[in-house]
Amino acid sequence: MLTKDQILRKLLSVNLELAKQLIVSYIRNYFIRSHAKVAIMGLSGGVDSSTTLALLVEALGNNRVHVLILPYEGVSPKRDIEDAISLSESFKVKYDVIGIKPMVNNFKSILERNLGDLKRVTIGNIMARTRMITLYAYANNLGGLVVGTGDKSEIMIGYFTKYGDGAADIMPIGDLYKTQVRRLALKLGVPEEIAFKTSSPALWAGQEAEAELGAKYEDIDVVLYALIELGLDPSEVLKIGDIDKKVKTLVLSRISKYEHKRKPPAIPNIQKIIAYLSEN
Secondary structure, eight states: OOBHHHHHHHHHTOOHHHHHHHHHHHHHHHHHHHTOSEEEEEOOSSHHHHHHHHHHHHHHOGGGEEEEEOOOTTTSOHHHHHHHHHHHHHTTOEEEEOOOHHHHHHHHHHHHHHHOSOOHHHHHHHHHHHHHHHHHHHHHHHTEEEBOOOOHHHHHTTOSOTTTTTOOSBOTTTTSOHHHHHHHHHHTTOOHHHHTSOOOOOSSTTOOHHHHHTSOHHHHHHHHHHHHTSOOOHHHHTTOBTSOHHHHHHHHHHHHHTGGGGSOOOOOOOHHHHHHHHHO
16 A cells, blocks of 8 residues: 555656756747747746746746736735735746736626625636636737646646636646645745745635645645556545545545536537438
8 A cells, every 4th residue: 555655755756857848848839839929927926826937937038928917905915916026027027917806896796786796706716717818818919828827736626717727828837736836946946935835826815725625735646646647546546545535535526526627618529420310
């Protein structure tokens, strides 16, 4: 039976230099093929977006990266906004700060005429999708592509907003787990206090990812790595030592429950069936 520590050592033994080189090369080639002038990305001040920014600058140069800092007044932590501005200036990229509260409140006001009071999660998702509307507006106007900042941990367990932060043209760190991203961030010059900052989508005041998920990213990553990279069956994953069974069950259930978030819209494949039935 594999233990948490055994799997974690494998997880953290990833060759970060090679990972960086592969991602940087992928970004360059993608932008060449797409004929895009500029990379547009949202910078929250967290580890994922900060790491993505560093990779973009290395791949494209700071003159081809345009950062948007999109706080919601009263919810977005002041420290995150300050960190995002500081990073933008450190990497010498152009950035704009746009408060999204007026846009979100307009959506909220219009929708509540028919729906009544909106749920907290509904408002949070409107915030995430408003940010993506803004990012794509910039991309359309500037001839660019929207660069997503999701990591593999959050993508696999569906911890993102569909057509919000889950929408993008390219996801550079989408095949790296959160624990790997934190270490890559340090390698890329992201300050340690940002690399190991408590993760939060910041869709409502006081929101923290691990508290909301009910599990630490380190444990989530071990379960995901065992299942995906090591190819263990779910029954074998449940036997991993030193991780609460509730956490292992949570991760496995979220992978299944939120599969729809990782796929394009479901389309019934009817043309071949119609053609076959018409001929027989």
